[in-house]
Amino acid sequence: MFDNLTERLSGVMKTLRGEARLTESNIQDALREVRMALLEADVALPVIKVFIEQIRQRAIGHEVLDSLSPGQALIGIVHQELIAIMGGEKNELNLNVTPPAVILMAGLQGAGKTTSSGKLAKWLMAQKKKKVMLVSCDIYRPAAIEQLELLARQTGAEFFPSQTDQRPAEICSAAMDYARKHHLDVVIVDTAGRLGIDEAMMQEISELERLLKPVETLFVVDAMQGQDAVNTAKAFADALPLTGVILTKLDGDARGGAALSVRHITGKPIKFAGIAEKLDGLEPFYPERMASRILGMGDVLGLIEDAQRASDQKEAERLMKKMKSGKGFDLNDFAQQFQQMKKMGGMNAMLEKMPHQLTQAAQNMNVDEKIINRSEGIINSMTPQERAKPELLKASRKRRIAAGSGVSVQEINRLLAQFEQTRKMMKMMNKGGMSKMMRAVKG
Numbered sequence: 001m002f003d004n005l006t007e008r009l010s011g012v013m014k015t016l017r018g019e020a021r022l023t024e025s026n027i028q029d030a031l032r033e034v035r036m037a038l039l040e041a042d043v044a045l046p047v048i049k050v051f052i053e054q055i056r057q058r059a060i061g062h063e064v065l066d067s068l069s070p071g072q073a074l075i076g077i078v079h080q081e082l083i084a085i086m087g088g089e090k091n092e093l094n095l096n097v098t099p100p101a102v103i104l105m106a107g108l109q110g111a112g113k114t115t116s117s118g119k120l121a122k123w124l125m126a127q128k129k130k131k132v133m134l135v136s137c138d139i140y141r142p143a144a145i146e147q148l149e150l151l152a153r154q155t156g157a158e159f160f161p162s163q164t165d166q167r168p169a170e171i172c173s174a175a176m177d178y179a180r181k182h183h184l185d186v187v188i189v190d191t192a193g194r195l196g197i198d199e200a201m202m203q204e205i206s207e208l209e210r211l212l213k214p215v216e217t218l219f220v221v222d223a224m225q226g227q228d229a230v231n232t233a234k235a236f237a238d239a240l241p242l243t244g245v246i247l248t249k250l251d252g253d254a255r256g257g258a259a260l261s262v263r264h265i266t267g268k269p270i271k272f273a274g275i276a277e278k279l280d281g282l283e284p285f286y287p288e289r290m291a292s293r294i295l296g297m298g299d300v301l302g303l304i305e306d307a308q309r310a311s312d313q314k315e316a317e318r319l320m321k322k323m324k325s326g327k328g329f330d331l332n333d334f335a336q337q338f339q340q341m342k343k344m345g346g347m348n349a350m351l352e353k354m355p356h357q358l359t360q361a362a363q364n365m366n367v368d369e370k371i372i373n374r375s376e377g378i379i380n381s382m383t384p385q386e387r388a389k390p391e392l393l394k395a396s397r398k399r400r401i402a403a404g405s406g407v408s409v410q411e412i413n414r415l416l417a418q419f420e421q422t423r424k425m426m427k428m429m430n431k432g433g434m435s436k437m438m439r440a441v442k443g
């Protein structure tokens with residue numbers, strides 16, 4: 001996700017290397033780099049303009065703390081402005097109405113409306129303990145109704161059936177009657193999309209909006225469309241009283257233009273991001289964490305949350321403690337991490353959220369699933385003492401373990417080296433650039 005942008009923005013620090021402080025002229029050079037990075041990322045021009053101007057104003061006369069280089073100070077400011085341009089605080093879904101709360105899904109065909117409806121149902125059931133019903137008003141594509149029905153079955157949400165010979169308004173009224181009668185908490189209404197902005201589509205969805213009075217009207221948009229996504233968003237925001245945006249397919253978005261532009265252009269917050277095709281690939285959108293990810297600082301909190309979802313509470317707390325302190329991390333934890341990795345959607349999903357440098361380090365270490373399984377085998381062949389105290393592992397013990405797990409002693413050495421690397425990574429995360437950079441801004 002956003003690899004180029006991350007690369008380019010970390011390059012900005014280099015332009016300031018050797019400078020003692022931020023001055024008007026060196027800021028100018030650095031801002032030129034930031035601007036280029038944003039242009040390449042396909043960020044909308046008005047957004048770039050505002051963004052650069054804000055940074056310039058904050059950077060000039062900004063006092064650089066002794067412990068920071070001007071590069072770090074500037075990145076700190078960029079971090080704050082990235083957060084601001086993506087909406088500042090995280091925006092919660094509003095469900096504070098007499099149930100059933102209606103969520104109306106709007107957007108073009110292929111944006112990910114139906115998939116996101118299913119994902120949102122799953123999220124609301126799992127995270128908010130809501131009783132959710134899905135209903136489709138896409139009377140033009142029978143396949144879309146079937147797709148939603150399948151998603152309802154997969155998630156365990158209620159499904160309100162609809163047919164292609166019904167009118168959307170009629171379907172919605174009947175669905176609402178049913179939801180009230182059965183005391184459901186949330187009704188998610190999937191609507192028909194078109195390939196492009198189209199008057200009839202807008203009228204139809206506006207009519208549904210007036211009829212349903214949804215507490216949330218969410219515009220679903222494909223992040224990979226870049227500036228096109230932003231233009232479509234603008235058209236929908238002008239025609240409908242949107243309350244928020246779901247940005248889908250962020251996992252395939254190499255550039256980041258839509259993520260950075262859509263809030264500013266529509267004035268509506270991004271509430272969720274789609275990060276994978278599968279049903280749990282939807283996350284609340286946190287501008288702060290996204291900004292950290294874009295700057296290659298990683299989304300450590302996101303990683304911990306994934307771990308919490310994947311494991312029981314106690315285990316998650318233990319892991320969090322160790323990740324924070326970096327102390328007492330042994331081979332038992334290392335083996336535990338392999339289990340966690342598998343539950344957290346595998347290596348790739350995790351690497352996305354690690355700080356940029358660590359991701360590269362991990363890629364260099366060439367960790368793939370097969371190696372993970374082998375490593376588990378090796379650790380299983382160790383005694384509890386050896387797992388708790390890896391320094392016990394001298395040559396003769398290694399030979400025994402090698403024979404026990406059917407690998408060579410070299411492989412055991414490789415595993416131990418990886419373990420050391422991981423332990424180091426944790427220390428890095430712990431002391432990491434992040435807190436240092438944050439101080440730049442507070443100064």
Ligand code: GDP
Nearest residue numbers: 109110111112113114115248249274275276277
């Ligand atoms: P709709 O026409 O707006 O209802 O779009 P769909 O929900 O049918 O989605 C279109 C395609 O995008 C499907 O193949 C989905 O699996 C895929 N998709 C939706 N959201 C995401 C996402 O966040 N990540 C990825 N990788 N694929 C997605």
